[in-house]
Amino acid sequence: MREIPGAWRRTARGAGLMSADGVASPTIFAEMSVLAAESGAINLGQGFPDEDGPAAVREAARQAISDGVNQYPPGRGLPDFLAAVSEHRSRFDGVTFDPATEVIATAGATEGLAATLLALIDSPDDEVVVFEPYYDAYAALVALAGARLVTVPLRWPHFQPDLDELTAAVTDRTRIILINDPHNPTGTVFDRAVLEHVVALAERHDAIIVTDEVYEHLVLDGRRTPVHSLPGARERTVAISSAGKTFAATGWKIGWATGPADLIDAAMTVKQYLTYVNGAPFQPAIAVGLRLPDAFFTGIADTLRRKRDLLGAGLIAAGLAVSPPAGSYFTVADAAPVGAIDADAFCRSLPDRAGVVAVPITAFVTPERRADYATLVRFAACKREDVIRDAGARLAAMG
Numbered sequence: 001m002r003e004i005p006g007a008w009r010r011t012a013r014g015a016g017l018m019s020a021d022g023v024a025s026p027t028i029f030a031e032m033s034v035l036a037a038e039s040g041a042i043n044l045g046q047g048f049p050d051e052d053g054p055a056a057v058r059e060a061a062r063q064a065i066s067d068g069v070n071q072y073p074p075g076r077g078l079p080d081f082l083a084a085v086s087e088h089r090s091r092f093d094g095v096t097f098d099p100a101t102e103v104i105a106t107a108g109a110t111e112g113l114a115a116t117l118l119a120l121i122d123s124p125d126d127e128v129v130v131f132e133p134y135y136d137a138y139a140a141l142v143a144l145a146g147a148r149l150v151t152v153p154l155r156w157p158h159f160q161p162d163l164d165e166l167t168a169a170v171t172d173r174t175r176i177i178l179i180n181d182p183h184n185p186t187g188t189v190f191d192r193a194v195l196e197h198v199v200a201l202a203e204r205h206d207a208i209i210v211t212d213e214v215y216e217h218l219v220l221d222g223r224r225t226p227v228h229s230l231p232g233a234r235e236r237t238v239a240i241s242s243a244g245k246t247f248a249a250t251g252w253k254i255g256w257a258t259g260p261a262d263l264i265d266a267a268m269t270v271k272q273y274l275t276y277v278n279g280a281p282f283q284p285a286i287a288v289g290l291r292l293p294d295a296f297f298t299g300i301a302d303t304l305r306r307k308r309d310l311l312g313a314g315l316i317a318a319g320l321a322v323s324p325p326a327g328s329y330f331t332v333a334d335a336a337p338v339g340a341i342d343a344d345a346f347c348r349s350l351p352d353r354a355g356v357v358a359v360p361i362t363a364f365v366t367p368e369r370r371a372d373y374a375t376l377v378r379f380a381a382c383k384r385e386d387v388i389r390d391a392g393a394r395l396a397a398m399g
Contacts, residue, residue: 027136028363032347041351042391044311044379045359047184047329051384053248054289054296061252061285073280075272077105077256084287085256092216092297093226095234101261104268107278108253109214109242114141115271116210116238116257117176121145126175131161133364133373135184135212147175151366156334156376157323159188163197170201176208177201179227182215185364185378186332187325192225199233208263209237214255217246217297220305221326228259238263243286245329245382246300252282304329307381307388314392315379329382332361336375338398343377354398356391 029046036043052058069078076082082099090096097103106112117128118141128142132151142149152161152169170177177198182189202209211227228237242255257267311331312322320333340346343360350356361376381388 028344028347028359029136032357032359035348035351036357039351039355041355041357042383042387042394043357044381044383044388044391045347045357047245047380047382048250049248049382050387051248054292056292057247057249057285057289060288061281064281064284069281069284071280072277073105073283075277076100076268077103077277078280078283078287081105081283081287082256084290085258088290089239089258093229095226095228097258098261102264103256103258104264104271105278105283106240106242106255106257106271107275108244108255109212109240110137110255111253111271111274111278112240112242112255112257112267113137113178113210113212114144115267115274116240116263117141117145117147117178119266119270120208120210120238120263121147121175124148125173127171127173128176128178129166129169129174129207130178131180131183132366132369133185133361135180136364138178138180139366148173149366150174151369153369153372154183154186154188155372156332157321159183159186159323159332160191161194163194166194166197167201170205170207172205174201174205174207176210178210178212180212181224181227182219182325182327184215184328185330185359185361186323187328187330189219189222189224189326195225195227196230199227199230202236203232207236209233211237211239213239213241214245215328216241218301218304218329219327220301220308221324224327235260238267243282243289246297247286247289249282249286252279252286254279254282254286304381307383307385310385310388311379311381311392314388314395317392318395318398320377320395329380331379331381333377333379334375335377340375340377343373343375346375347377350398354394356394 032045082103086097086099126147127150129150228234238259240257244250315333319338323332335346347360358377358379361373362370
């Protein structure tokens with residue numbers, strides 16, 4: 001049998017998908033979703049909605065298909081989609097981008113992240129700084145690019161970083177500081193002071209800032225500070241977002257990246273060899289979505305806030321300790337009060353014990369920090385309210 005290619009092996013190891021003896025394994029998310037389907041448990045593990053997005057957006061996709069928008073779009077994206085992204089950034093972030101040179105369409109945020117990291121990492125000596133716990137794709141993409149992952153811990157229950165630890169992590173070897181805000185899996189929204197410190201460190205060490213903003217409209221408490229709106233940030237920041245979470249269309253995989261033309265050109269050079277182009281009829285549909293009135297965007301946050309509170313109440317009634325999230329789909333709970341000593345084992349037992357699926361926070365951390373998050377579990381609130389109530393009742397009755 002042929003040996004597995006080095007890049008694949010490096011990526012699998014970086015993502016925690018390969019054991020010490022070289023055997024590849026599925027992610028915990030795939031595994032738990034299969035378990036939910038097989039057992040009939042309520043899946044609060046994976047972050048996808050169980051309700052459709054706005055009718056106007058879905059109708060626009062149907063219309064685009066009927067109108068023949070079914071072949072390759074331009075490599076950068078359809079011009080009206082790029083214009084809509086630019087308008088959206090100006091409207092909500094107060095930052096203007098040239099749609100012809102500073103915006104590209106991507107196959108979801110993950111491809112945008114992949115293209116950006118692959119384009120901007122120069123050598124094996126480069127480092128990428130992330131907050132930990134982190135979305136699992138980050139470690140895989142950094143490994144694929146051949147760089148080194150450096151993590152800054154976010155600690156229970158508030159999940160804001162220690163600025164001294166952040167300062168120590170960013171050095172002249174730092175090529176990219178990668179920020180996910182609002183943050184998956186913890187649900188934190190970073191304080192403005194944290195983000196200003198990131199910008200200052202990036203300037204000091206000539207690093208690039210990459211922001212993953214897929215939950216940008218799902219801020220539930222306080223206000224989000226767009227990093228590229230801060231003084232000194234725009235010229236060194238690539239901001240990446242997508243339609244999936246905002247418009248409940250995770251299967252469409254329409255994303256975008258904005259930033260200075262030189263950085264966007266570099267990402268585009270790589271992106272054309274990943275998917276080339278994608279989602280022709282969905283781009284005009286998301287352009288419609290991006291231009292929806294403000295009431296839509298405040299409305300989706302209001303709806304998720306109710307679901308967050310409902311989920312949190314159910315988790316507390318079940319005896320778990322809860323860190324109320326300020327944003328995103330997710331709530332982190334500590335299962336230690338109900339006897340858990342290992343989050344992974346707790347989550348694997350949960351479908352049988354309660355008919356509910358969740359994922360352990362240990363799936364989002366480096367091996368050396370597993371002990372710091374040993375009993376923490378992530379639950380998703382992006383489900384119908386009746387489903388969340390049912391899940392809460394099942395957890396409360398857990399034996």
